Amino acid sequence: MQSSDLVRMANQIAAYFETYPKQEALDGIAMHIHSFWEPRMRNALKAHIDTGGEGLSPLFLESMEAYFKGPKSPVKQAAVQNQKATAPKGAAPSVASGGGDAG
Template sequence: MSPDKMRYQANQIATFFASQPEDEQIEGVADHINKFWDPRMRAKLFEISDESTEGLKPMVVAALEKINRPDKVGTAG
């Protein structure tokens, strides 16, 4: 998946959770990504965000701390 598509999908999740109570938004984004993105997708998100968080909504950037970072591609870190 291209970096632009990955940013778009992560930002779409943040857009959805923006309608939730503020104290649930970041946790909601992280929980959704942890549950529904496979380790390869999460690894790619971290690869992108480790280079730059430009293009990611602030809510996605904040959620990165709560998203399970795979140890290596293909593992459930």
């Protein structure tokens, strides 16, 4: 894909989000690129930005600066700690012949 096509599409996205509050616009642009542009388009966009980003709107460039940096902090996974050795009464699934809890 030509970089001129990427620039045109990127600027259309930025123009759409211009009326939004600043942070919402930055997030919206990044989310759109992540959700709807395939990896080869994102890679070509990154290459264009790395060579100066000629023609791209300042709002779009600001959004992509944060997007290509990645998350601000690593994602922490929550660990579930089982405080009880046995399940509470009534927690076992029903095995009624009618299926479910029908009884």
